[in-house]
Amino acid sequence: MAYTLEQLGERYGAWWIDALGEHNHIGGLDSTRWLLDRAGLRPGDRMLDSGAFVGAAARHAATSIPGLRVVATDMNPEFLQAGREMEGGHAVDWVTAATERLPFASASFQSVWALDTAMPPRELARVAAPRATLCLCCEAPNDNRGGAEAFFEEWEEYGWRLSAHRALSLEATNTWRKAEADVVWRHTFYEERYGKRGYGGQLDLLTSLVQMYERGEAGHGLYVFSRG
Ligand SMILES: C[S@@+](CC[C@H](N)C(=O)[O-])C[C@H]1O[C@@H](n2cnc3c(N)ncnc32)[C@H](O)[C@@H]1O
Numbered sequence: 227m228a229y230t231l232e233q234l235g236e237r238y239g240a241w242w243i244d245a246l247g248e249h250n251h252i253g254g255l256d257s258t259r260w261l262l263d264r265a266g267l268r269p270g271d272r273m274l275d276s277g278a279f280v281g282a283a284a285r286h287a288a289t290s291i292p293g294l295r296v297v298a299t300d301m302n303p304e305f306l307q308a309g310r311e312m313e314g315g316h317a318v319d320w321v322t323a324a325t326e327r328l329p330f331a332s333a334s335f336q337s338v339w340a341l342d343t344a345m346p347p348r349e350l351a352r353v354a355a356p357r358a359t360l361c362l363c364c365e366a367p368n369d370n371r372g373g374a375e376a377f378f379e380e381w382e383e384y385g386w387r388l389s390a391h392r393a394l395s396l397e398a399t400n401t402w403r404k405a406e407a408d409v410v411w412r413h414t415f416y417e418e419r420y421g422k423r424g425y426g427g428q429l430d431l432l433t434s435l436v437q438m439y440e441r442g443e444a445g446h447g448l449y450v451f452s453r454g
Pocket residue numbers: 242248249250251276277278279280281282283299300301302305323324325326340341342343344
C-alpha cells in the first residue's frame with residue numbers, strides 16, 4: 227500500500243516528516259536545485275539518491291534532465307512505495323537498501339547523493355564512477371576545534387575534492403526553531419500524532435538541536451565534491 231506524505235506523517239509520527247515535507251532536507255527544493263545545477267549530470271548518466279525517503283530529489287532530477295537514469299534507495303520500502311506514486315515517480319527506479327550495503331556494482335553512478343541521511347564514505351565512494359560528483363546536504367562540525375577540517379579530510383581520503391559549498395547553518399537554525407515552535411504551538415495535534423511520550427521525546431530532540439545550532443556547535447551545508 228502506498229501512503230501520501232500526510233499519511234506517512236501520521237503513520238510514522240516523526241517530526242522530520244512534518245517539519246521538512248517532501249524535499250526532506252534543509253533548504254528543500256531550493257537546495258535540490260542548487261545541487262542539481264552543480265552535479266554535472268547529462269542525459270544517459272546514472273544518478274543515485276541514497277536515503278531518499280520519498281525520493282523528491284530523485285524525481286526532480288529525473289524529470290528535469292530527460293534521459294537521466296535515476297535510482298532512489300532507502301532502508302524503508304514504504305517511503306519508496308509512496309515516492310513511486312508521487313509526481314515523477316514513474317521516472318525513477320526504486321530499490322530498498324541500507325546505504326552501508328548498496329546492491330550496485332562499483333563505479334555505477336556519475337553522481338551520488340545523500341541529503342540529510344546516512345553518508346558512509348566508503349560505500350558512497352565505491353558506487354561512484356571515477357569522474358563522478360558527490361552531492362551532500364548535511365550537518366558539519368562547526369566547532370573551531372578541527373571538526374570541519376576532519377569532515378573534509380574524511381572525504382579527501384576517498385579521492386573527493388570540494389568543488390562547491392553553500393552554507394545553510396542559519397537556515398537550519400531557523401528550521402529547527404520553527405519546528406520546535408510549531409510542535410509547542412500545536413501541541414494537542416502533535417500529542418495525538420506522536421503519542422504523549424513520543425511528543426515529549428520529539429520536543430526534547432528539537433530543543434537540543436536548536437541549542438546545538440544556536441551555540442554554534444554544529445553547522446549545516448550543501449557540498450559538491452568531485453574526483454578525477
Ligand atoms: C531526513 S530523511 C532525508 C530524505 C531525503 N534524502 C531527502 O532529502 O528528501 C532521512 C531518510 O534517510 C533514510 N535512512 C536513514 N539511514 C539510512 C541508511 N543507513 N540507509 C538507508 N536509508 C537510511 C530514512 O529512512 C529516511 O527516509
